[in-house]
Amino acid sequence: MSWEVRNATSGGVGMMLPPDPADDYSTEPATREIAGNILGEPESWRLPEMSRRAFLRGVVCSGVVIASSGFLFSSSQAQANPRHSEKLITLNINGKAHRLDVAPNETLAHTIRYKLGLTGTKVGCNRAECGACTVIVDGQTEYSCSTLTMRVQNKQIRTIEGIASASGGLHPVQQGFIDELGPQCGFCTPGQVMSAVALLEKNPNPTVDEVRYALSGNLCRCGAYDHYLKGVMRAVGRA
Amino acid sequence: MTDMMHAFELIQPQTLDEASDLLKKHKEDAWVIAGGKDSLDWFKDRVKRPEIVLDIAQIKELHGISDQGDHIAIGAMTTLTEIAESALIKEAFPALASAASRIASPQIRNVGTIGGNICQDTRCSYYRDGFPCYRAGGNTCYANTPTAMNREHTLFEAKRCVAVTPSDAAPVLSVLDAEMVIARGGKVRSVKAAEFFVGPEIDIERMTAVERDKGDLLVQIKIPKTWAGSKQYFEKAADRQAWDFALVNVAMAAKVASDGTIEKLQIACGAVQCTPRRLSNVEDLVVGEKPSDDLGVLIERVASQGAKPLNYNHFKIPLMGKLARRAVGSLSA
Ligand SMILES: Cc1cc2nc3c(=O)[nH]c(=O)nc-3n(C[C@H](O)[C@H](O)[C@H](O)COP(=O)(O)OP(=O)(O)OC[C@H]3O[C@@H](n4cnc5c(N)ncnc54)[C@H](O)[C@@H]3O)c2cc1C
Ligand code: SF4
Numbered sequence: 001m002s003w004e005v006r007n008a009t010s011g012g013v014g015m016m017l018p019p020d021p022a023d024d025y026s027t028e029p030a031t032r033e034i035a036g037n038i039l040g041e042p043e044s045w046r047l048p049e050m051s052r053r054a055f056l057r058g059v060v061c062s063g064v065v066i067a068s069s070g071f072l073f074s075s076s077q078a079q080a081n082p083r084h085s086e087k088l089i090t091l092n093i094n095g096k097a098h099r100l101d102v103a104p105n106e107t108l109a110h111t112i113r114y115k116l117g118l119t120g121t122k123v124g125c126n127r128a129e130c131g132a133c134t135v136i137v138d139g140q141t142e143y144s145c146s147t148l149t150m151r152v153q154n155k156q157i158r159t160i161e162g163i164a165s166a167s168g169g170l171h172p173v174q175q176g177f178i179d180e181l182g183p184q185c186g187f188c189t190p191g192q193v194m195s196a197v198a199l200l201e202k203n204p205n206p207t208v209d210e211v212r213y214a215l216s217g218n219l220c221r222c223g224a225y226d227h228y229l230k231g232v233m234r235a236v237g238r239a
Numbered sequence: 240m241t242d243m244m245h246a247f248e249l250i251q252p253q254t255l256d257e258a259s260d261l262l263k264k265h266k267e268d269a270w271v272i273a274g275g276k277d278s279l280d281w282f283k284d285r286v287k288r289p290e291i292v293l294d295i296a297q298i299k300e301l302h303g304i305s306d307q308g309d310h311i312a313i314g315a316m317t318t319l320t321e322i323a324e325s326a327l328i329k330e331a332f333p334a335l336a337s338a339a340s341r342i343a344s345p346q347i348r349n350v351g352t353i354g355g356n357i358c359q360d361t362r363c364s365y366y367r368d369g370f371p372c373y374r375a376g377g378n379t380c381y382a383n384t385p386t387a388m389n390r391e392h393t394l395f396e397a398k399r400c401v402a403v404t405p406s407d408a409a410p411v412l413s414v415l416d417a418e419m420v421i422a423r424g425g426k427v428r429s430v431k432a433a434e435f436f437v438g439p440e441i442d443i444e445r446m447t448a449v450e451r452d453k454g455d456l457l458v459q460i461k462i463p464k465t466w467a468g469s470k471q472y473f474e475k476a477a478d479r480q481a482w483d484f485a486l487v488n489v490a491m492a493a494k495v496a497s498d499g500t501i502e503k504l505q506i507a508c509g510a511v512q513c514t515p516r517r518l519s520n521v522e523d524l525v526v527g528e529k530p531s532d533d534l535g536v537l538i539e540r541v542a543s544q545g546a547k548p549l550n551y552n553h554f555k556i557p558l559m560g561k562l563a564r565r566a567v568g569s570l571s572a
């Protein structure tokens with residue numbers, strides 16, 4: 001019983017601790033639980049019955065949950081070694097300078113999604129094999145999941161949030177994708193847009209093969225490749 | 240994500256001397272990061288956990304392609320996209336430009352470097368997944384057992400380890416007689432392609448002459464103009480057109496007389512051996528001949544002579560033959 005209570009209070013997936021055998025020897029008569037139910041007590045009111053040990057463990061467990069999600073989303077990482085810890089740097093993203101603390105082992109995808117809240121950039125594989133995280137760095141496409149943020153300090157970074165005009169007008173590539181029904185689930189779309197935009201900035205009048213080659217680092221699990229291809233051709237007025 | 244990589248210190252030296260000193264001091268505790276496309280995977284898999292990561296991107300001497308009279312020099316930090324798009328390389332060594340353009344994907348080529356490409360470790364998935372195999376200092380090869388998945392593995396020169404060279408640039412550099420310039424503690428040395436790529440018979444724990452535990456840094460690749468402007472060929476057979484490593488690739492450089500006779504020819508395959516494999520049988524066969532269908536049949540027969548396939552890679556034998564035949568066949572066009 002204390003096992004259930006403990007899970008209820010620690011309240012987290014993956015927080016299951018193996019039951020402590022000592023907890024099974026309740027000091028209270030076993031009938032109390034039944035009595036409690038007869039009185040119509042709601043389940044959650046079983047708390048007072050929980051042993052002190054289980055209660056403490058519950059608190060410790062939920063503490064761990066908070067600490068690790070804090071790490072994930074704000075990365076306030078308490079490091080033993082100061083050389084591993086975060087440093088204040090400036091990142092130029094979509095024409096704006098951001099001052100923020102960045103750890104040496106932090107990827108650009110992590111920084112822009114979880115520290116700057118620019119969640120248009122997606123993380124699919126997190127190992128340079130899908131293209132969902134594509135951003136443009138100094139005019140070239142790059143996988144932000146496989147780039148250390150520290151290494152792009154003096155560069156101009158563009159994310160999907162910086163592609164539409166300030167007034168909200170869509171980029172021709174975005175409009176082309178809509179017109180050709182490019183996105184299905186849409187997860188790969190930001191990356192596809194970035195690759196297409198980078199291509200058109202270098203080569204405003206590409207052939208179909210050049211577009212295909214430029215988008216070849218962006219997987220689409222929905223298989224909408226031809227739609228994206230047509231979308232780009234439409235954007236350059238050749239569809 | 241941050242939580243997946245171990246904590247490390249990132250050092251960004253500005254000069255070659257600074258980098259050499261750091262490598263001399265920290266030896267294998269330091270890990271050189273160029274484009275980082277390979278390195279970050281190792282870290283994320285938690286197989287390699289170096290204390291110090293040495294970012295060599297800010298060292299100016301390591302960047303760029305230049306004509307040095309009798310050779311073309313390519314800095315180790317030059318990206319694969321720069322090589323694929325360089326007018327100088329396309330003109331002198333089209334096979335190298337072509338190989339660079341077929342590596343991985345556009346985003347990887349934009350950042351991935353030629354130095355990182357030839358220094359990268361084997362892609363054997365057992366090894367990469369952290370199995371304690373021979374190459375990892377252990378006592379067995381997991382890729383060479385009756386049930387192992389070894390479709391990507393070697394046909395030749397297996398000595399305990401059956402891993403292959405993963406680089407698409409390597410066989411090209413090998414037929415072009417390139418030399419790699421390596422710095423160690425303030426001194427530089429030049430190593431020919433034939434000695435740069437290292438098989439398990441020399442050292443089972445590394446694939447190149449770059450020795451991490453001694454603080455080596457690849458500085459430059461020099462390609463002599465011996466083969467500049469010759470007829471060249473590169474082709475890669477892979478499962479997909481992007482991302483996938485070669486199942487077999489072929490690189491060739493040839494000089495052909497005005498009547499079509501092949502005067503000189505060097506040809507090599509990647510992904511069939513731990514190092515790029517020069518096809519000396521084919522080289523001996525075709526010199527003095529003109530490309531023809533009959534010659535093609537013979538090339539297919541000799542190209543993979545001596546191959547010892549594993550359970551799942553027999554298909555590489557005809558693939559090698561066909562690719563070699565197509566390479567030489569390209570000379571008749
Ligand atoms: C998904 C994926 C697909 C790929 N497909 C292909 C492919 O089809 N064909 C192919 O050939 N390659 C392929 N690669 C490999 C890719 O080309 C390499 O990862 C890339 O070229 C390595 O370059 P980098 O600069 O990113 O290397 P890094 O990751 O920075 O370095 C790779 C290794 O080389 C060492 N190193 C780098 N530079 C130096 C130097 N100057 N001196 C000493 N040591 C150095 C590093 O310490 C590290 O061990 C693929 C990689 C990925 C991730
Ligand atoms: S092929 Fe080489 S790298 Fe792969 S498991 Fe065998 S010994 Fe290790």
Ligand code: FES
Binds near residue numbers: 123131132
């Ligand atoms: S998330 Fe970066 S390439 Fe897949």
Ligand code: FES
Binds near residue numbers: 182184189219220224
């Ligand atoms: S639209 Fe779903 S992955 Fe491309």
